[in-house]
Amino acid sequence: MKKKLLLLLVAVVACATVVSAQGRRGLRINEVMVQNDSNFVDDYGCHSAWVELFNSTFAPLEISSVYITNDKNNPKKYPVPLGDVNTEIPSRQHIIFWADGQPARGTFHMNFELIPGQDNWIGVYDADGLTLIDEVTIPASLLPNTTYARKADGEGEGAEAWEVRDGNGDKYVTPSSNNIIKDTNSKVEMFSEQDENGFAMTIMAMGIVFSALLLLCICFYIISKIGERVSKHNKAKSHGAKLRELAKEERPEHDSGEEIAAIAMALHEHLDTHDQENTILTINKVKRAYSPWSSKIYGLREVPRR
Amino acid sequence: MQFSDFLLSNLEQFWHLTGFYNATWEHFVMLAVGLFFIWLAIKKDFEPMLLVPIGFGMLIGNIPFNATAGLEIGIYEEGSVLNILYNGVSAGWYPPLIFLGIGAMTDFSALIANPKLMLIGAAAQFGIFGAYMVALLLGFAPDQAGAIAIIGGADGPTAIFLSSKLAPNLMGAIAVSAYSYMALVPVIQPPLMRLFTTKKERLIKMRPARAVSQNEKIIFPIVGLLLTCFVVPSGLPLLGMLFFGNLLRECGVCNRLAKTASNALTDIVTILLGMTVGASTQASEFLTAQTIGIFALGFMAFIIASSSGVLFVKLFNLVLPANKKINPLIGNAGVSAVPMSARISNNLGLEYDPSNYLLMHAMGPNVAGVIGSAVAAGVLLGFLA
Structure with a gap:
């Protein structure tokens, strides 16, 4: 420490x-x-x-x-x-x-x-x-x-x-x-003279905006691909199977949200077919980490007694 | 001096200090505008969090008083309480704090899952530069034109930040214009979205976004900051705070900080920002022909921004495979009015197909719009400041 x-x-x-x-x-x-x-x-x-x-x-x-x-x-x-x-x-x-x-x-x-x-x-x-x-x-x-x-x-x-x-x-x-x-802003003067209608600014600025976001887009495309590969690899490792074998088990491309929802619904119906809600009350223990920053001991004081 | 004369002269002095004596028709116009904003917020539920503070700020800023008496009450009088609160606007430090809150509130998953949606956020920035060209045509100087054009980004804090740097004298009009149009997003955008799309396009169903891992969510703000700010360092105050807020949210070990940034801090700054922006619209400074020009340009910028987002998606669809087409109804969300414009995409999508939920898809371009408008502001600042 x-x-x-x-x-x-x-x-x-x-x-x-x-x-x-x-x-x-x-x-x-x-x-x-x-x-x-x-x-x-x-x-x-x-x-x-x-x-x-x-x-x-x-x-x-x-x-x-x-x-x-x-x-x-x-x-x-x-x-x-x-x-x-x-x-x-x-x-x-x-x-x-x-x-x-x-x-x-x-x-x-x-x-x-x-x-x-x-x-x-x-x-x-x-x-x-x-x-x-x-x-x-x-x-x-x-x-x-x-x-x-x-x-x-x-x-x-x-x-x-x-x-x-x-x-x-x-x-x-x-x-x-x-x-x-300096009695004027030279940059503004330059744009006033050289770019009267604003075309140059539009081309340059939109080019920069697009490149910044495109860069981010490409970067995250790569990161997501790496992430996918890593998670597949981990999955394969935990299943004890090879990566290629696991790829065959992956869900098909055309699997839409509706199909997943329908399967989930069917499973729910099959496993939990009661018409009245089960009345199980679950009380989760609320755990709060102690920190002197939020402690009331330091924030409150007793009302003065006469 | 007789006692009666003494009384009369003092009462006369007092009369000269009252609002009734100093009122002009311009004050009443601005008070009416303030009341209209409050009415819009309370009765029509148009962005009440913004319009109530702005509307009430307009009332505060337009109470007539004797400006030559040195009472230190006006927002433009140095040392007055309002002036001290206004420093956050004039020195531009409220907007980055708001961005911190936005970052802490925003889930970037939709964008990370489908990174190509970022380009829609970039395309919507055409609104800014379309308005910039028209503003130049109308005779505004390049720095003023840039400050006005940023209204097209549909981002109040960005508009305030940029105008405080490029054209402080126009800031009141620009801020009120930006926030007014943001409040009117539900009125302005749907007709444009219908105009530029066919019924078939509106029915396009997008594939559900993939699940995004926690690691990706943590990497996003870090990589996002490094990449965007290396390209446009002048966007650092806004982008830095946006991504910092998002890291607080996603890292999972600063929950208390993230909660404060997204709730208490944002609320406090929103109150101060809205109220002081409203109060800065003092009739003498605000009611000019220029202001009308700014409102007209802002409206045009908003239309171009919304339309270019929708049109860009249509263009993008031409190169995308059939199973990966994007519904052009999410194109309007490229403007950064978060989450209002994404909600509009969703509502309009449901209108044509009750099972077509576009909200999560629209959130992608919506948050990309926030990044895009901050980058655009950085570019304008870099070129013109």
Whole structure:
């Protein structure tokens, strides 16, 4: 019993760890500005380098105790402080950390600075200080007031997922905002343009519905055949006969419900031909398994006496 | 200020808060619709479990009040009690709970014994996509068209679930429309079934279904979940709960859970769902030309769905051997109005041959319709959300 409980506990802990890890793995470095001369201003009115983190999951993500660093040899350089409600990033939202080397200014001011004119490596480590969640190397060529940002929020791996944004055209700098600003549902737009009369949707959707149910149909056809074979085999085994011999004894195909009902009726008439009901009273013992969940002992209490 | 002035000004303020002061003709129309639903349920016995809560919900939702007074009583006012109860509809978590109950109530034996009946459930989904095309023609956007078209699946919870994701502004009209037509299944389907079948076809006797082993019944929800959700993961909330409920029922070791899911839980959620859907039909939001369009499209979707089920069986019979023909009267049951449409198949079958019981055969496509409409909703959600 103890062994089982221990196993269960281990399984629960493992699941919890996996779930937690899955959540943290959704954290992404999304946009970085190394030299901020006249761009976004922090809550002290200063222009500082900033790092935008993005929660790419569809659930809120609590990031306190993860580490942000610019030094591969010191993964625990800046621990995101505990106890600040603002360290929970809502689903698919952003948070900005200032790389101003002034951690005394608050949770979102880190204890390191980014240096213009050289490659800046930034890494985000999980609470264990060992698991690297995300990393990026900002090229030295990045100009002042421009950012190195993901092309699509939280998506892609490697340098090809990133681009330089200088604020011109659609390459806008978007601190604490989506890198791609969506004003419509692209899927709906696509269907509006490409499938005006709905034929394509009908063909695709009905095809999927039919295939899903056809798959289920085929699967159960096979399962029923296997089931039939297994039950025949078991029957043959219990009769001590071979499967082929038993197959000969099977009832004919044309055996309809009516015929079975007629045979049953005839047997009933033959075996039990009384015109008055026999008055045998059978009392079955009702057995209920005890469970503390349904016990009235725990659900009721005595009426208080004066 | 004199005492009389003080009294008068307060009484005037109170008067401005009353329903009599704030009433408009739209409120009375909606109250009349609510009363009509209650009458249909009590006097005509049309789906009383649904129409009584919806009808009364309409009365609750259409009591006129001063919406600018900040009384926090309206269903659309954040923080009001009705708004909290409505969260199950707007966030879409009532429908999966109802599906849990449906799963725990439904015996899939008929379907397992005769798996080809699943295809009838798939064919009936033509109603959804027929309505989708017409809705696009009428100028609805694809996401709105998809939400409206799901009425053709004849599945209230699925309609609510999908519309809450694709077109929350149309949800009240879609839900009321879906439930109204489900209640009117006995009126809508029989004429269509007679229209599309010959007397000879209606007399087809189907072979009794084979006995299904307990193991098959246990495997069904597991395999069903894996196969359908691997194809359409977006149908997971509905299909997951449906098959989970069914496993509770069939596994034989969770009888108490199955009983709770199929009785108490379903009853509680049905009460809340029906009442809040009814209350969401506030006159100001509900009485629009769009609503009339939605009702018309829903009616059309229902007709296409019922007809396509019957016609598909006729088509299917062309390739089936003579001793395995299917009675097309069970084709209407491909819509997922469980078990009403299966009962209609049975009643109509008995009308033409008093010894031809079709109920168990019709239950096959009927429950396949539940799966089919959930898959169709998943597809629409995947494509348009």
